[in-house]
Amino acid sequence: MSLPKTAHSARVIALDRTTVAALxxxxxxxxxxxxxxxxxxxxxxxxxxxxxxxxxxxxxLTRTFRELVAEHGLPPVRLHDLRHGAATLALAAGVELKVVQEMLGHSSIVLTADTYTSVLPEVAHSAAEKTAAHVLEAGRLVPGTNRTRRRPPSRKNRRGRKNRKGRISRSRAHPSRQVGRPQRR
Known part of the structure; x- marks a missing residue:
């Protein structure tokens, strides 16, 4: 066995269950x-x-890999390209850039970012969509709880309800807890 190229090259790599089973x-x-x-x-x-x-x-190993690629009708790809493919797929799946940097053993996150800039806009768009979905979901919840807010009354029922004194109340909350314009009397 030969020693790794650098001291940082010797590292633990996390693998998914399917890969572990295959190995x-x-x-x-x-x-x-x-x-x-x-x-x-x-x-x-x-x-x-x-x-x-x-x-x-x-x-x-390279020759065997090329034979397997041809046998399975895959487009021509070099064995080393699998490393780039893995990094690209990880970024597209939402894995953080710092984690991909560690995965690849890059000494600098700038090197990783520069190499995979073509993937980053897609990742940024995905992050924006996920953030928006999170904000919209959070807006449906009553603050500090996991309960969803009640839907506002439909236009037909916006007149409100009469309270005990016969006045129309637009909210069922206690008047001191109501936020908005003061009610007209």
Missing amino acids: RAHRDRQRREGLRLGERYRDSGYVFTGLNGDPMAPDR
Whole structure:
């Protein structure tokens, strides 16, 4: 195994459940291959190896990737492009730029922002929509509660109700709690 390019390159990467399951299945296949080969199998500790367990040569990995892309009818893409694709998808999904920076191991958030500026307007638009939806939803709630406000009366029922003294009251709240114009008498 070779050392990482920089000290910051050695980091923990969070993975989703589906990816973890796929990697575990891959590890199980490698273990079965190792048992079949017996002493000829070398456990190198790498995820992607040759049949004997030795690290896979980078050019072989690239060639295998190209073959898989062609086999599945995908547009031509380089193996390294997957890194950019992952970052783009994360930003489009609303992952914060700082988290993407850490994911990629960029030393500066400016580098991440400069590299993925084409995605940021879409992310900004999505953020604006989410913020507006949140404000509109919050406006439906009675402040300090999770209860929704009552709908204002329809135009037909705007005359109000008569109170005990026979006066028309536009609000059912106590007069001292009413906000707005004072009622005419």
